Amino acid sequence: MAQALRFRQAPSPLKASCHQCSLSNLCLPLAVQDNDLDRLEDIVQQGRIYNRGEHIFDQSTQFRSCFAVKSGSIKTSIITESGEEQVTGFFMPGEIVGLDSMSSEAYACTAKALERTSVCEFPVEKLEELTGKLPDLQHHMYRLMSQEIQNSHQLAMLLSKNTAEERIASLLLSLSSRFQRRRMSPTNFSLPMARNDIANFLGLAVETVSRVFTRFQNQGIIRARGREVELLDVEALQLVTREFSRQGCQQ
Amino acid sequence: MAQALRFRQAPSPLKASCHQCSLSNLCLPLAVQDNDLDRLEDIVQQGRIYNRGEHIFDQSTQFRSCFAVKSGSIKTSIITESGEEQVTGFFMPGEIVGLDSMSSEAYACTAKALERTSVCEFPVEKLEELTGKLPDLQHHMYRLMSQEIQNSHQLAMLLSKNTAEERIASLLLSLSSRFQRRRMSPTNFSLPMARNDIANFLGLAVETVSRVFTRFQNQGIIRARGREVELLDVEALQLVTREFSRQGCQQ
DNA sequence: CGTCCAAATTGATGCAAGTCAAATGGGTAC
DNA sequence: GTACCCATTTGACTTGCATCAATTTGGACG
Incomplete structure (x- = not known):
């Protein structure tokens, strides 16, 4: 075969x-x-x-x-x-x-x-x-x-300016748009990489990645089981990535 | 003129x-x-x-x-x-x-x-x-x-793996070798950028940069007054940048 | 030469994320 | 099916650096 x-x-x-x-x-x-x-x-x-x-x-x-x-x-x-x-x-x-x-x-x-x-x-x-x-x-x-x-x-x-949540939200959105460009679902995909790789890429500890995933899940922003991810609230994710910048604006 | x-x-x-x-x-x-x-x-x-x-x-x-x-x-x-x-x-x-x-x-x-x-x-x-x-x-x-x-x-x-000291040591060594390639002293030069720029580039707070400079100075590794910098112990600096890796080796 | 403002330094305190440790889950091979 | 191993999750504790606040230094300019 x-x-x-x-x-x-x-x-x-x-x-x-x-x-x-x-x-x-x-x-x-x-x-x-x-x-x-x-x-x-x-x-x-x-x-x-x-x-x-x-x-x-x-x-x-x-x-x-x-x-x-x-x-x-x-x-x-x-x-x-x-x-x-x-x-x-x-x-x-x-x-x-x-x-x-x-x-x-x-x-x-x-x-x-x-x-x-x-x-x-x-x-x-x-x-x-x-x-x-x-x-x-x-x-x-x-x-x-x-x-x-x-x-x-x-x-x-x-890596130098954003929190763990912001980094992970950014990655999820980046993957999402790249899946979309390939005519796959932008909200429902399977992560090709392990948590470890995500952590390493984003300059975080694995444990932190895991915690943020569950936090997002508890907030109803995503659903994640293993590598299967569903983005339930893309706008909320975008808000997370921009939160940092918005604070800068207010000052 | x-x-x-x-x-x-x-x-x-x-x-x-x-x-x-x-x-x-x-x-x-x-x-x-x-x-x-x-x-x-x-x-x-x-x-x-x-x-x-x-x-x-x-x-x-x-x-x-x-x-x-x-x-x-x-x-x-x-x-x-x-x-x-x-x-x-x-x-x-x-x-x-x-x-x-x-x-x-x-x-x-x-x-x-x-x-x-x-x-x-x-x-x-x-x-x-x-x-x-x-x-x-x-x-x-x-x-x-x-x-x-x-x-x-x-x-x-x-940015994702190294401490403040390691980042600053790396930058100093990078500048040093670039000055050298331009036929200027590799140990005695004037920083073209402000502390603020260094901090931003390296993902640190200005205060941290300042503290590390004085720490290096107290250890006799560098002498710094304002933007004028003298590298007194290049090997020690290299050691700082590698310290992180060496620890990885020992494990 | 003094004035003024930005840059740099120093000190005190708090927090986000790392580290250590342990439990749970999921996949694979036998 | 079950045993094993590695990935993931969860919890408790620690820490390096950011943040806030207060001086000090130094260069530009009238």
Whole structure:
């Protein structure tokens, strides 16, 4: 069965079909004219399927490619010499992993599959060559990287200025809108990551994350059982994220 | 005197000379072959001089250019609707400001001169056109942006995992090595930013920054009077930043 | 040279979130 | 089904840093 699946997914293991991919409105093809799509397909490699917990790459791997999430989800984290971990992001289908490594010989972070996950691989050497020829694609790469800087600044802001409740509300809303953009329910989804990962990402202790979840639940803002989450009152959540700012206003 | 200076700095106000610039081993020219340097000069504009506190751009400005610091220094920060500020970075001569805005119509942050500061301006439209023709320059842009993502991740890590002392030690060491790369003393320099900016950047209260400075001083690690700082014991500082990790090791 | 205001320092107190400890739940393999 | 392990939750206690308040310092300017 597993073998059959593998055959079905990768009839020609080295080439992916962007034309037929349902993510072409999110992923790199978004920036490529239809008649140039072949050139992108030429350099994309259909990556293999990773089971939950498997590494797509880690900080000891030589940097060679960026990856687009095709299905499933990925968490990236920096791991210090002493084994200390800092989760730097969660990636959903259509999002690109590895942009932070383009200045280094080795990957700048470790990427781990949070569930059964498939990816497409873009060898950077070929990708750079192609972006040199396709201005729109180059522009899109700049956009993506710039967006990632902004995201990271937002995270820094969250970490340095916001309370535990505000951080968690922000994360839930971010996930919600990202699910929505992928045509999934924005109010009813299953968290791809463990409480531990949430805690690490948001600079909190696991216990605090757990407590905030139950607090939100008692207030009727969300319903959570394990990884299944239902947002019962999105406005209330938005209010939580803004509460901090509103106080600033009143002063 | 001020006028004479202005004339000397900008004989032809629209064109900068990368050939003669002392920062050519730090800034964008770093990635450009000598015989292509003219093409970079063609698109660079000599920016004006900003006094301390003046804005180079802010979040209401339409995004048009990236800027290289020529002399002086710049701080960038995000300002929320409610006026809350988060400092996202400090920039020294040769460093590029504005890379986080390449995905947006308006600048993603506000850039303010921390002292008398001059800049070179790179209009993005022309810059993108040029990077399409010069693969090395394109590669360098990817490197710069990727480096900025990494820096921001490091900041997030600092904010979420490290104590006040560790954060401040890290900042001092970062400044030290950046001064050194610019052929200035790595142990004896003047902070371009106020305590307030340091506090905001590191997610601390001003009072905490002040206390840590005096603590370091009492321990004989640094000497600080106002913005003048002398690092008396660099190894001790490095030890402070690593203390956290070392504890992780012992477990 | 004194005046004024912002920046920096120092001290006292409170709280949000971390830490430690223990109980509960849920998933997986045998 | 049941045993095991890891993830999650809950409770009790501790603490680093924020906050509030009061000086002190220092630079800009008339």
